[in-house]
Structure formats: C-alpha cells, structure tokens
Amino acid sequence: MRVRFAPSPTGALHIGGARTALYNWLLARGQAYGPEGKPGTLVLRIEDTDRERSTPENVEQILDALRWLNLGWDEGPVFQSERSERHREVLAQVLESGHAYHSAANAEDVQAYKERHGFERGFRGREEDAGAVRLRVPDEGETIFDDVIRGQIRFANASIDDFVIARADGSVLYVFANLVDDLDAGITDVVRGEDHISNTPKQLLVLDALGIAAPRYAHLPLLYGPDGRKLSKRHGAASVQELRAAGYLPEAVDNYIALLGAGFAADEEFFGLEELARRFRLERVSKNPAVFDERKLRHLNGRWIRELGTDELTRRLEEFTGRAGLHDAVGISEEKIQTLTEFWPLVGFLFDGPANDPRAFQKVICSNGGVECLKAARDALARAEPFTVENVESALREVVEDRGTKPAKVFQPVRVAIAGTTVSPGIFESVALLGRAETLARIDRALEHAG
RNA sequence: GCCCCCAUGGUCUAGCGGUUAGGACGCCUGCCUUUCACGCAGGAGAUCACCGGUUCGAAUCCGGUUGGGGGUACCA
Structure with missing residues (x-):
C-alpha cells in the first residue's frame, strides 16, 4: 500500500x-x-x-x-x-x-x-x-x-x-x-x-x-469550528503551531484529532500513535463532519501530561518555558495542570518571587486572624528540622491543632505569603521546596506588609 | 441555480432489524481535602432532523422533505 x-x-x-x-x-x-x-x-x-x-x-x-x-x-x-x-x-x-x-x-x-x-x-x-x-x-x-x-x-x-x-x-x-x-x-x-x-x-x-x-x-x-462553520483563525488555535504555543502536547493532539471523525473503541479514547495505527480502519471513519472542541483536547492533554512521567514532562516544560532546573517544581505541580501554559503561573513564584494579588492578601492574611496564624506558622516552621515535606506538614498541622482551628485557616495565609495568591501546588511541598530561609523571609515580608 | 456529500444528548462517537439507545468531553451533586486540580461515587441531558414506506418489529433498510456542508475557476 x-x-x-x-x-x-x-x-x-x-x-x-x-x-x-x-x-x-x-x-x-x-x-x-x-x-x-x-x-x-x-x-x-x-x-x-x-x-x-x-x-x-x-x-x-x-x-x-x-x-x-x-x-x-x-x-x-x-x-x-x-x-x-x-x-x-x-x-x-x-x-x-x-x-x-x-x-x-x-x-x-x-x-x-x-x-x-x-x-x-x-x-x-x-x-x-x-x-x-x-x-x-x-x-x-x-x-x-x-x-x-x-x-x-x-x-x-x-x-x-x-x-x-x-x-x-x-x-x-x-x-x-x-x-x-x-x-x-x-x-x-x-x-x-x-x-x-x-x-x-x-x-x-x-x-x-x-x-x-x-x-x-x-x-x-x-x-468545523464550534459555531458549525469551517475552521478558521477566529476559532482560536486552528493551526498546529498555535496548538503547540497554547501548551498542548503532540501526543494529545494526535490522540484528539484521531478521535475527531472515527471511533476507535466503544469505551476507551486514550490512545498513543502506535495503538491508534493498530486500531485504525479507514472504512470505519465517520461520514459526517466533526466540530473541533478544544475542551476535550484539554482533557486529553491533561491525561497525557500525567502519562509522560516527571522526567519527560520536565524536558518538555524546560523547552516550552525556556527555563532550567524545573524538575522539582514539575514534580509538585504535574497533577494540577492541563496544558504546558498553566505550569508557570502555578509555580513561577518559586523562582521569581510571590505574585502580587492584593485581594488575596487582604482576604486571607488581613482578616479573620490571618496574621496571628501566620505568625504561629512562622515560629513552627523556624523550628522544623530537617526542613522536609513531612516535617513542614507536621509543623503546620501542630499549629492547626494548637489553635483549634480549621487547616485552611493556617495553610492559606502561608500560601498567600509565599506564593502571593490563593492557588499553588500543595502547601507542604511548596514550602519545603522553597526552603526555610526563603519561606521565612517571605512570611516576614507578608507580616510586615500587613502592618 | 446545478452537481455531490452528510444528519444519534451542547460536542466527539458506539450501535449495523428486537438495547432500559452505550461510552468520552462538558455541566450538576457528593466524597476526598490544604487552595486549585487529580481521583472516586452519583445525576441531569436524546420524541436517534422530519414525513412516508418495507417489516410482526426500524436509530438501523428504501423514498421524499427539511437543514447543514462541499464543489461549481485557465486556485490548490
């Protein structure tokens, strides 16, 4: 053939x-x-x-x-x-x-x-x-x-x-x-x-x-595009390089595009190129036009991101962002992203300092005893030794215990202090990865800022 | 106008004469829980475009209608 x-x-x-x-x-x-x-x-x-x-x-x-x-x-x-x-x-x-x-x-x-x-x-x-x-x-x-x-x-x-x-x-x-x-x-x-x-x-x-x-x-x-019309620029990412720039993996694009126009199995849709080739039947390709739905591509992309493994995903992300030394950051965030584009907004604070989100700061730190919880968390973290994920966790959980409050009351102020926003990877992992000195410095800065 | 193709939930599809019309995405609810996700458990959502015909029986076969799309270039 x-x-x-x-x-x-x-x-x-x-x-x-x-x-x-x-x-x-x-x-x-x-x-x-x-x-x-x-x-x-x-x-x-x-x-x-x-x-x-x-x-x-x-x-x-x-x-x-x-x-x-x-x-x-x-x-x-x-x-x-x-x-x-x-x-x-x-x-x-x-x-x-x-x-x-x-x-x-x-x-x-x-x-x-x-x-x-x-x-x-x-x-x-x-x-x-x-x-x-x-x-x-x-x-x-x-x-x-x-x-x-x-x-x-x-x-x-x-x-x-x-x-x-x-x-x-x-x-x-x-x-x-x-x-x-x-x-x-x-x-x-x-x-x-x-x-x-x-x-x-x-x-x-x-x-x-x-x-x-x-x-x-x-x-x-x-x-076709979502409006049922021929795909064009107005539908967002219509070309392959636009999809790449939008943070999609080639594996996901191949997988998704294959699905657009043919059913490869009655109950499973997550396939790599080789498996797709094994299952592909030209005579079973559907006759009716399909609408490109980026939401489903996003879903498959998320699955492929988690399928890649930390090492390979790190390589892709380092190439995508142009930054190096990302392995640990990838490890604590890979479960939370759907596209490569979402990586840096989530972990950028680890490298470039906390983001500036005044509303989050006001809401989480400046009200409901946020400052007190943050102070207590600071003291507990200062004592954690060695500064591992496990020890960070038990230190912060002790604060929760001591104050008889809900976990989020303590974790969120710490999160906002180090990340600047209310959204980040797991707080213990983030704190441990940042290191004690930097974590304490950021908490101090936040406390100072809160007056 | 003319020629041709197509028609299953919002989207992608399974189905190929007898099914409570299956799955995936999305959406909703709950669980998990540390934010966001992931994961898990449920749920809503389809008169199978419409009308006829064939048949004991049609989403499945046939015809028509409607709707959508493609072509109709001394473009590719």
Whole structure:
C-alpha cells in the first residue's frame, strides 16, 4: 500500500490538514498489523504550483508541524513545481490520443453555453488551434467510484464540464497535476478531504483517457469550528503551531484529532500513535463532519501530561518555558495542570518571587486572624528540622491543632505569603521546596506588609 | 441555480432489524481535602432532523422533505 499526504503550502498546517496527514499515516503504519504484515509507504508531496500563495516559509512550517506531531513520512517531500516537464508529457499524451483538445472558450462562453443548454448540462467545447486544454467528457454514461468511507458515488457524465486541464501556455491545473503525481508515485489509496469528492470523477475521466486503472479513494469528512462553520483563525488555535504555543502536547493532539471523525473503541479514547495505527480502519471513519472542541483536547492533554512521567514532562516544560532546573517544581505541580501554559503561573513564584494579588492578601492574611496564624506558622516552621515535606506538614498541622482551628485557616495565609495568591501546588511541598530561609523571609515580608 | 456529500444528548462517537439507545468531553451533586486540580461515587441531558414506506418489529433498510456542508475557476 502506498498513500500520500499532499498539502498546499499556502498557509500553516491547520488541524484539518493535520488530521488528513494523521489518517494517512495511521493507514500506512497500520498495515503492519494487517494481512500485509508490513507497513505501507507514506509519500509527502508539496503542491506548490500556486506561485502567488506558496512560500518556502509555509513549506517549512508544514514539515515542522508534521515532525512535531511525530508523523514521519517515507518518501519525499516531492515538490510538484519541479515536475512540470512530466506533466506536459502526459498532457501531450491525452492531446495526441484525442481525449483532450484546445479551446479558446472562456468562463463567459461556458456560462452562455449553460444558459442555452440548461445548468445541469456540462459544457462541451469545440476544438480550436489554440487556447486552454480541455478534456473531452462523454455525454453518455456515468462515472462511478466506490468510496471506501461513503460507498458508491456516481456522477452523470452529461453534468460534468469539459474541464480545463492546462492553460494555453501548457502549464497544467490542479486536477491534472495531482493525478499525474499520484500515478507516478504509485499511490494505491487516495485519502483526502471531502472537498475533493467532485474532483474525483474528473480524475477518473483522465485516468480513462490514459487507460490506467484507478486507485482506491476515501474522502474524509471536514472539520468545523464550534459555531458549525469551517475552521478558521477566529476559532482560536486552528493551526498546529498555535496548538503547540497554547501548551498542548503532540501526543494529545494526535490522540484528539484521531478521535475527531472515527471511533476507535466503544469505551476507551486514550490512545498513543502506535495503538491508534493498530486500531485504525479507514472504512470505519465517520461520514459526517466533526466540530473541533478544544475542551476535550484539554482533557486529553491533561491525561497525557500525567502519562509522560516527571522526567519527560520536565524536558518538555524546560523547552516550552525556556527555563532550567524545573524538575522539582514539575514534580509538585504535574497533577494540577492541563496544558504546558498553566505550569508557570502555578509555580513561577518559586523562582521569581510571590505574585502580587492584593485581594488575596487582604482576604486571607488581613482578616479573620490571618496574621496571628501566620505568625504561629512562622515560629513552627523556624523550628522544623530537617526542613522536609513531612516535617513542614507536621509543623503546620501542630499549629492547626494548637489553635483549634480549621487547616485552611493556617495553610492559606502561608500560601498567600509565599506564593502571593490563593492557588499553588500543595502547601507542604511548596514550602519545603522553597526552603526555610526563603519561606521565612517571605512570611516576614507578608507580616510586615500587613502592618 | 446545478452537481455531490452528510444528519444519534451542547460536542466527539458506539450501535449495523428486537438495547432500559452505550461510552468520552462538558455541566450538576457528593466524597476526598490544604487552595486549585487529580481521583472516586452519583445525576441531569436524546420524541436517534422530519414525513412516508418495507417489516410482526426500524436509530438501523428504501423514498421524499427539511437543514447543514462541499464543489461549481485557465486556485490548490
């Protein structure tokens, strides 16, 4: 089996494209678990023939996104722009066999033709000496194919235009270039977005003209934003690098995107790439479009964060934040974050000093005996020896005991004194990690500030 | 307009002729508890878009309607 992912570098890789890439990857990789017993080949092709919109930066962004998602390819990247000679060669072939012809007809001519013949009628042109190249579409019959996901799809030939396959200068158009490249790459299974369904009969017609058998086709449902409309910038993180910047792990993105459009099991949804490949069945991909829901991605991301383990998570967080020496801070906070972005706001106080939250200070320290509790806590912590999590805990719990109060009455003032806010990792762990000197200094500063 | 695709709680899905329509996210309640989370235990939420047909029996099969989406370029 040979599959391909053929993005156009006209922008960043969006999650819809990422999912197409993922499904192709899963299909190829999953062959190893099927009757073939060995993985298929994934070819990466960059369809950069749109000179105005394609840029090298976009190409690099796409490759970068695929690498980040761990979706490696086996061949390529092949650049479509470098294959124009071959495109012209095949074009000459269909011209010579009479399956295609030159025509000077333009959009207006096509429109006029339809007004005359009815809009369900495909345009039929007359052969001329020059002009764009159009494929001769038969009036009779149907072009039919079996979509792996959707079943049989049929188009009446009469309703298909004699479509343009090349400009007057001989440069070919998308439907044609795309087909020729798939052919030369020996692609056996074309897995692409639903927006290509209406291209399929056209490519099938070209294939007929060439006398070559068609590959299998599978058209994936599209992805939408929360408002049910096509995904775009206004929906927040729509591109892969935006998801990365938002603190999502590639494992979670792969996992979530795989789920968007297919059920992999009746009762479990937490899967890594390899397990997804093992379970992936193209024919079971759902037919209806899915809405991208960042809340579920967040949930999976949280699970993956906890799955990684402290050492690996530390590596990711050090790269993400650009700070070093984070291991201990990760250890006491990993259970509390859903995305990498949430890490620093939670533990930054350990490195950069307490945050400034006057409301928390006022509420927790300056009222209900907060100052007294804080003083007592300070004295107890001054005596804790050695300054371990266990000893910090028993010291603070003794204060609670002595004063006959609720734990939070003591813990919260300490928390606000060292972190500046009411939200932080566990208080004993935080205090122990900060160390005695720094903890006492911060408590003193808070007491001073409270007057 | 024309061609094509699609339709299960708010969202993603399981289901493939007989189920109290299952799970996940989110939401609500309780437990845990040191804040926030995690975890655990419960709960609310679906006339399976609508109308016909086939059948003893339909979310499941067929037709139509409505709604949504894609295409309709000498873009990709």
